[in-house]
Amino acid sequence: MSEHPFRSALRPLVDALGGDMLAPEEAGEDDVVLSWEGREVVAVRLPHLSASLGGILAELERRYGGPLAELDRATKQVVVRSLEARGAFALRHGVETVAAALGVSRFTIYNYLNRQRAAE
Structure with a gap:
């Protein structure tokens, strides 16, 4: 059928x-x-919110063709902007989860977010 x-x-x-x-x-x-x-x-x-972030990160890895940690700095910044637009950083441990996936520190994620906000 x-x-x-x-x-x-x-x-x-x-x-x-x-x-x-x-x-x-x-x-x-x-x-x-x-x-x-x-x-x-x-x-x-619908998935639990914490599982959703994992799914979003996996989808981004498929989109970019491999581990997010291997992306260049500019592309990582694009990924962070995309994740912020999708509410990833409103989740508990969202910054830590994204930082681990991108292979950067939490401090770096906050820097990317602050630069983006300043540019807007």
């Missing part, structure tokens, strides 16, 4: 968020059940 077109359309978004797609009858109370033309088609289970 082929996948419902609504599920197919949602798949890239759910994957980018690090979520899971379930049958509507498998949904838990924290899952989001989505309907199409009055019929429940899919349930989406």
Whole structure:
């Protein structure tokens, strides 16, 4: 049986968020059940916020073709701007997690953020 077109359309978004797609009858109370033309088609289970950051970092590694720690300084700054826009630094230990992934210190992350804010 082929996948419902609504599920197919949602798949890239759910994957980018690090979520899971379930049958509507498998949904838990924290899952989001989505309907199409009055019929429940899919349930989406969103990841815990701490897991989301790991998923975002993995997606960035795929985008840049390898470990983030191997990127040049300018590209690391672009990554930090992207992560700030996505709210990564609002998470507990977000700065530490990103610093470890980029192979830099927390101080360096704060410097990148301060430079960005000063430029704006």
